[in-house]
Amino acid sequence: MVSRFSARTHLFGLITVALVPVWLFVGYLLFVYAMNSRNRFEAEAQQIARQVELVVEAELHQLEAIAGGLSKSSALLDGDMPNVYAEAQRLAAGTDRVLIMFPLDGQEVFDTRRPLGTDAASQLALSPEEREKILKGAPIVTGVYLDDLTNEQRIAVAIAILRPNLDPWILAVTIPTTEIRDTMKPAVPAEWTIGVGDRNGKYVARSKMHEETTGKPGLPEYLENITGSAGTFTSTNFQGTTLLAGYVRSDYSGWFYSANIPLAVAQAPLRRSILEFALIGLISTLVSTALTYLVGRRITKAARDLAGRATALGRRESVQPMTTSVVEFATIADALKDADEALHEREQELAAVMNTVPVGVWFTYDPDALQVIRNRHAAQLMGLPLQEGTTYGAPAHVAETFATRDGEVVGRQDRPLTRAMRGDETESEEYTYVTVNGAQRTLLSSARSIRNNDGKLVGAVQISLDITERKRGEQQRQLLVNELNHRVKNTLAVVQAVASQTLRNSPSVKEAQEALSMRLIALAKAHDILTHENWSGADLHQLLERTMTAQVQPDRFTLRGGPVRIAPNLALSLALGIHELTTNAIKYGAFSNDKGTVSVSWNLAPTDNRLSIVWQEKGGPTVSQPSRKGFGTRMIQRVLDSDPTGEVRFDFVETGLVCSFGINLDR
Template identity: 50%
Template sequence: MPRRSVRSHLLALTAASVVPVWLFAGYLLGQYALHERYRFEQDAVQTARQVSLVVEGELANLHTILDGLSKSAALANGDLQAFHREALDLVHGTNRMIVLRDLGRNQLMNTEIGYGAALPPVTAIEAVDVETLNRSGVFVSGVFTGKDSGEYRVAVAIRVPAPKGEDLLLSLSVPTARIRDVLMPAVPEGWTVGVGDRDGNYVARSKLHEEWTGKRGLPEYLEKIVGRSGSFTSRNFEGETLLAGYYRSPRSDWFYTANVPLSAVQAPLWRSLAAICGIGLLSLLVSVALGYFVGKRFTQATSELARRAEALGHGRSVEPLSTSVREFAAIVQAMVDAERAIAQRRYELEAVLETAPAAVWFTYDPKALQVIRNRFAAELMGLPTDAHKSFGRPELVIDTVAVQDGHIVSREDRPLSRAMRGQLTDHEEFAYTLPSGVERFLLSSARPIRNPGGGIIGAVQISLDITERKRGEEQLKLLTNELNHRVKNILAVVQSIASQTLRNATSLPEAGRTLSSRLVSLAKANDLLIQQNWSGADVKDLIATSVSSHAPIDRFKISGESVWLPPNVALSAAMAFHELTTNALKYGALSNETGTVSIRCKLAGQKQHRWLDLEWRERGGPPVEPVERKGFGTQLLERVFSSGTSGRVTLKFYKSGLVCTMRVNSASPLNPAMDKDDTPGREM
């Protein structure tokens, strides 16, 4: 057998070590490429789906508006002129358009055209799929152009019953730019998102929207949008290859696509490949050079070791070997190196026990009263940790109270004591109370330590501190109870509103409209409280939210201080302002075109004895007279501001208009400081 030098073997070993690393790196690179491609595909599909949720939410909102308008009493009575006014109020100040038409091509009402003017027929592109409308109850159109403006729009249509004859269609359309504005917040940086109708025409696009809306997508691109969702690669209008994910909505039958350049997906792969090749080549050169020099020194040390072995074999004295190869020196001084190896293992074990984030107890005492703790065990027990103390020195256990499943556990029945009797403990939870009164929750496991003959010579217990987890579980329970409490309160408020509304209504349609309006006001106030984590609401924000949905905000003048209202007071105040606003719309300053309402807020008192004075003053409306019968609005105001010790309310009916003064005791300056809850930590 041919023999080669140690140096040659080291060089071959170096090459044999580097090549598998290269192969493994190549395998990892391939897996990385597949993973990144899959990740981008999933991101693309997920992005398309997220955009669909946002846009479909806007379409659902349009459907909700139509559904509410379809319940108009004027429409039910065939009063198209009054219905036209109601529709104009809904779209006033927006770019929305409402159209009432028959199932053919004849328009009956259009908010873009004055009532009584000649209405043109509906174009073919605005035709409604009656089969889809009958099946789902709502129809979402494709892209079409307005007759006068020429802008691209989309519409949502529902069937409404006509007073006489065949059913009618009620549609609400918006410009496609509205769809673009809605989807933009959901578009990740570097991505292009598109929305297409069922015919393959672009509805909206996150980039170059004005250029592509209403235009048909590339045929090879549209052919790959098959099924509900998926991903594919295709070229765009500029010839760039894209990785695209798509999702088709079952509600509108629109498709949503999220695209990212394929080059952006592949760029990390190419950078990693270049880095691996460069590092691999450099490592090979360095390894060969190191192998040569190390092999040379290794050969010299081997020769020195052979001469000393020959001297030992011949009984001559063996001199100590000065070498950088530790194994050769170990042969010469075996006993010394053995002792060093044992010490090194002990240091390593101590380092692990002092570093691992778990509490460890050892005992060799049959009663488990003498224990050896690591640093984490000492910290959990509230004991000082001395860095200079010997780890193996046993110490007495401290006096703690252990509880499991609500029962106190004696010292003899704890995991370490049971392990000394040969029992095994796996993942048992205990609550320990230290002498300082601090409580800790531990997840403990224990095992006996046996000698080669199987006898028990000691035991070890390992525990994890799960105090924070237990606190989190308790906090979750508290939050769940709080949520149940708030839901019950909201349901009670809704029940009261419904009961009072039905009791004071003169007809069922009036009750429906009034109840819907009050519930919408309650929902908006609830949304405002949710934005503040249910901590309360600024009275100015609350007023603006309550009145702006009924009348233009420029008809109101809100002045005074910013005051923070608690959640329960904020909900009641929102309902009160809703009632005042609807009353002003029916009978007061907002019933004409010139009347105004001024609302003044003033915080009075000091520290814990503060109250909020509110004044609602109407001007410019028709003369008002005091009412003999108290309606729901008056009853609500008196209940909110006059019950118990919460405040008071006064209604004065001047010729110039209603003046309502209110006092609320449960108020505080805006953004009050929150108290911090500093809870101490918990042992074995």
């Protein structure tokens, strides 16, 4: 697929292409400048290091000259050590210099800081290489060592005094490393740091932080870069700062001299140049962009207006005339206007037909079937406001509905219209929808794909017939039949049980007839209450009141308790149980005389939904424990058979029967 971009984008691309060579050239210049700048700083670093080397080495040569002059004195040739010592004292007077003479192996001959003749071992221990070199008559420059007398870091320049047939002596002039620092400081430029190290890699002197570094070894990663007679490298210092360093190593002393500058300082001119180039480039780019915007504004506006009219035509919206100075765009705009008028005429004809048929019709040309064209009846079936479905041919977002088929949820991707967009065909399939307004409808739907002349799938159509009322009638009839069967079976079972118990426990047919009649009346009262509540349950107070008033006057009993709803089956059983308690009270208890009363109270525990009911008789004849359980007692106990946590208790006290029982309503 060919990528497409706007005219303005192409203009911006043209400017960008024109600027790319310029930026490449600028980048090349910056690269060359960076390399030259780096080379310049590297050359400057080596030059500074050589300058410091010249200054320091001149000081070392001066120390060698002092030692050489003393070694040629007549007193030394005559073996007059007191005069030699006095001459050495004169050379050291007023300075930090110390003159020491000692044999290669043995005690010091003298040390200008000690009286002549003081026995002391020499502090200058020469390495085998230094011994070999000095015995050949060459001077040596020692490394840094810690002086025991002054506790300071010092260096020495030493020469050999060769005597015929005698062991050679070593004459050394030593100075503290601070003198090396002070000697080189005038040669150190600003922002640069100079370090001087001996042959062993220890710092002799440093232009900054001298006291902290003299006599201490340099960083291994720094020293490993000092390998030849001269060179440059980058490394980090003790503070972690990256440095650009140049170094030289002296043939005379064997020391190295390094000039260091922070890499950030060395790169600062380059950064300034990059910033300047970037600023100039940004300004030039902004100017070019502004010119491109002004030039392309007229073209892009005309193209945008033309695209808007084409979009309106695709959406079946009105296409307005277009005024533009671009001739080609004006021609296309006129053609779109003519096409809009022709399409409008055909749409009016199709809309009249679609809004007349009594079925829902949906068209879609969206691959996901989320944008649809529907008729008036389709909008009504989906619960959409009428004004949203009155204009056929206007694309709109598909209604958000919930659909099921055969009790299974059907997602958007498996519904007829979406399946047809994948090439599937559906025929007279039933779907139940929960529509936008919350209504539930059952539709009989068929869907087909729409293909162009080349056989390519471009759209789909769905036609649905509303069969909600038909399905509702079928379901209602089946529900009524099932409910009737269930209730008839339950009622017959209860009547059968009551009749069986009554006949079994009655001494005569007449008494059985009367008892059965009263029990069926109590059962009918409970049925009346449940029927009035559509068998959803019964109110406990109403159930007790209607059951007891069927046998006694309301002034003979009291009912106390909060509102409690009980299930239908429990309501029937309680009605029969209360009927039996009332019958027994009429025969033997509180209702057998004119003064007796009965109080029924109940309480529902909110924590475990447990119902407690207490039947209490007062004012009747004295009662006693019966010899056997009657039908009423067994009936009340059977109410709790399905609840293992239930209980029933009969207390036959002198004042009257007290019956208390509990039921777990959750069971």
